[in-house]
Amino acid sequence: MDRLKGKVALISGGARGQGAAETRLFVNEGARVVVADVLDAEARQLADEVNKKAGTKVALPVHLDVTRAGDWRAAVDTCEREFGGLDILVNNAGILNVKGVSDTNEEEWDAIINVNQKGVWLGTKFAVPAMKKRGGGSIVNISSIYGLIGSGGSAAYHASKGAVRLLTKTAAVEYAPDHIRVNSVHPGVIKTPMVDIFAEKELDAIAALAPMKRAAHPEEVGYVVLFLATDEASFVTGAEYVVDGGYTAV
Numbered sequence: 001m002d003r004l005k006g007k008v009a010l011i012s013g014g015a016r017g018q019g020a021a022e023t024r025l026f027v028n029e030g031a032r033v034v035v036a037d038v039l040d041a042e043a044r045q046l047a048d049e050v051n052k053k054a055g056t057k058v059a060l061p062v063h064l065d066v067t068r069a070g071d072w073r074a075a076v077d078t079c080e081r082e083f084g085g086l087d088i089l090v091n092n093a094g095i096l097n098v099k100g101v102s103d104t105n106e107e108e109w110d111a112i113i114n115v116n117q118k119g120v121w122l123g124t125k126f127a128v129p130a131m132k133k134r135g136g137g138s139i140v141n142i143s144s145i146y147g148l149i150g151s152g153g154s155a156a157y158h159a160s161k162g163a164v165r166l167l168t169k170t171a172a173v174e175y176a177p178d179h180i181r182v183n184s185v186h187p188g189v190i191k192t193p194m195v196d197i198f199a200e201k202e203l204d205a206i207a208a209l210a211p212m213k214r215a216a217h218p219e220e221v222g223y224v225v226l227f228l229a230t231d232e233a234s235f236v237t238g239a240e241y242v243v244d245g246g247y248t249a250v
Ligand SMILES: NC(=O)c1ccc[n+]([C@@H]2O[C@H](COP(=O)([O-])OP(=O)(O)OC[C@H]3O[C@@H](n4cnc5c(N)ncnc54)[C@H](O)[C@@H]3O)[C@@H](O)[C@H]2O)c1
Pocket: 012, 013, 014, 015, 016, 017, 018, 019, 036, 037, 038, 039, 064, 065, 066, 067, 091, 092, 093, 094, 095, 096, 115, 142, 143, 144, 145, 186, 187, 188, 189, 190, 191, 192, 193, 194, 195
């Protein structure tokens, strides 16, 4: 239960869905976690839950809008002030719509690119100096299978998640000398509030496109993120981990 003993993690979009699953997994493995989200009440509730279970302060909620540099600066400061540093960043916050190229308006395009793409760049930019002070770190960027293949809809989402894939690789090259590893994770269909935009039948049909013919639980992605966060992944950087029940294998 000590795979992350002594480590401090910041998880963006940590209040619910996959981010919440990762918060619980990380704390179980000995990390202290800053739960950073725009959903303040949910972040506080999750932090209360894990702190109560641990009997000590292992999680801290902070307000973070990933599109705002000032919020990132404050969130990283909180990691250093409250928990003594920052070792792990999970750039997990994301938003989705299903609109294709022609149906997307400028405002919708900017909103998705700002959260999913700019947010990952800002998080990396502000986390790196703190990680350098610790002698290294691990950054895990949550992309998607939609960062690898097309679907015919969700144009801005695909563009943002594809960008995350390559931002990951160039950051891995840039920060390898600083012992900071940077990897991307590409989930398939995962049962979280994000996919509530689909009717149940619609979601089942999308999930059935994968050979495993089901959606995943958030923890099934969380365990891969956990591995990448630990020192067990010490030679893994610039890599892309698909967690999709075989969706992109066919
Ligand atoms: N659920 C899926 O099927 C699926 C598949 C592939 C990739 N993903 C990706 O996984 C990640 C986690 O999504 P999820 O499935 O847990 O969905 P979710 O909607 O449950 O969680 C997303 C979290 O991001 C937060 N968030 C949104 N905008 C934010 C902002 N501006 N600043 C800070 N936080 C913000 C939300 O409040 C929420 O807590 C996302 O990057 C998503 O694109 C999800």
